[in-house]
Amino acid sequence: MxxxxxxxxxxxxxxxxxxxxxxxxxxxxxxxxxxxxxxxxxxxxxxxxxxxxxxxxxxxxxxxxxxxxxxxxxxxxxxxxxxxxxxxxxxxxxxxxxxxxxxxSNFAKQYQLEYDIGALQQNDQSIQDFYDAMSDL
Known part of the structure; x- marks a missing residue:
């Protein structure tokens, strides 16, 4: 290159x-x-x-x-x-x-994160994919 x-x-x-x-x-x-x-x-x-x-x-x-x-x-x-x-x-x-x-760092962002974590479900994802999604949050 x-x-x-x-x-x-x-x-x-x-x-x-x-x-x-x-x-x-x-x-x-x-x-x-x-x-x-x-x-x-x-x-x-x-x-x-x-x-x-x-x-x-x-x-x-x-x-x-x-x-x-x-x-x-x-x-x-x-x-x-x-x-x-x-x-x-x-x-x-x-x-x-x-x-x-x-x-x-603000309350709206914290609320959104807590909401997203609470709403996250494994469904048909593998354990690793679910863990990765949770870790991202």
Whole structure:
């Protein structure tokens, strides 16, 4: 696989709003493996000193890598979630927004989870499938 094709590569897990914890784990490891996690955490900060030697080149490289992160994240979320991310310019903003949206602890979410767990039935599922469904909740 060439470097050009590598730009399009992403993870197989798609964030659908219910699987943030697992998606975040997989995406974080994917970005770490690409040496791109620093754009999400902010440790690879956008160059801000125009008088610095090679500033234009450094800024261009940062914007390219930041855009790769955003593209990889967008390629791993549902379209409705991706559309909400269009207003953010940095992968750090994108990540922070997703984290804020899907890790909130609130009573409505807790009620929904308790309801879903109570309503879950094995029916004709195998024990393993039922266990997996329960674990997902």
């Amino acid at each position: 060439t470097g050009k094709d590598d730009f399009l590569q992403s993870i197989c897990t798609r964030l659908d709003g219910k699987n943030y914890t697992y998606w975040g784990y997989v995406m974080k490891n994917f970005l770490r493996g690409k040496n791109m996690w620093g754009y999400v955490t902010g440790t690879k900060a956008k160059p801000s000193m125009p008088q610095t030697e090679n500033f234009d080149m450094l800024l261009d490289a940062w914007e390219t890598d930041n855009s790769k992160d955003i593209t990889w994240i967008n390629n791993s979320v549902t379209q409705s979630i991706g559309m909400q991310l269009a207003k953010y310019d940095t992968s750090k903003e994108v990540w922070n927004n997703l984290e804020r949206l899907y890790t909130q």
